[in-house]
Amino acid sequence: xxxxxxRDYLMAVNTALWEVMSVGIIFPSKDATxxxxxxxxxxxxYQALHLIKSSLCAEEFDKxxxxxxxxEVWDTLFINHQGTKxxxxxxxxxxxxxxxxxxxxxxxxxxxxxxxxxxxxxxxxSLGSDKWGRxxxxxSYPRRCL
Numbered sequence: 125x126x127x128x129x130x131r132d133y134l135m136a137v138n139t140a141l142w143e144v145m146s147v148g149i150i151f152p153s154k155d156a157t158x159x160x161x162x163x164x165x166x167x168x169x170y171q172a173l174h175l176i177k178s179s180l181c182a183e184e185f186d187k188x189x190x191x192x193x194x195x196e197v198w199d200t201l202f203i204n205h206q207g208t209k210x211x212x213x214x215x216x217x218x219x220x221x222x223x224x225x226x227x228x229x230x231x232x233x234x235x236x237x238x239x240x241x242x243x244x245x246x247x248x249x250s251l252g253s254d255k256w257g258r259x260x261x262x263x264s265y266p267r268r269c270l
Contacts, residue, residue: 127202127250130179134172141172141194148195169194176201212251219248 134141149165152158158166172194177185187204188197223244228237248255 126179127205130176133179134175137175138168138171140168141175144168144172145176145194145198148193151193173197216248216251216253219244219251223248 131142131145134145144165149169151166152162169192173192176194176197177188180188184201188200191197191200223241226241226244232240
């Protein structure tokens with residue numbers, strides 16, 4: 125949830141901040157004279173860096189304290205929370221297994237069941253899977269629990 129909120133916030137402030145976050149910038153050497161574009165990139169990097177770091181609790185801040193690249197901070201937090209590609213793939217498989225065994229509970233409303241189904245699918249999407257779009261989700265055939 126934090127990841128999506130942070131992405132939306134950065135884009136709301138300035139769409140270029142999200143680009144700095146996802147693509148990164150090339151830091152000039154310390155003794156180089158900055159061009160106008162390098163100066164602008166650095167400013168956007170530090171804006172994104174400030175927005176991210178100021179949204180972290182103390183424990184999360186300690187993981188990225190001292191990093192100067194907004195992309196490096198983002199990647200560090202991403203790996204800390206979602207793991208490596210192999211770990212993410214394992215989590216996706218576990219969530220897909222949960223979907224395969226999805227059961228409608230008798231005491232739940234259709235909206236509650238839909239919300240539960242959506243929550244699982246959103247977790248899968250947040251781990252980087254694009255397999256579960258609206259077309260792949262057909263909630264009309266789940267089993268019923270009596």
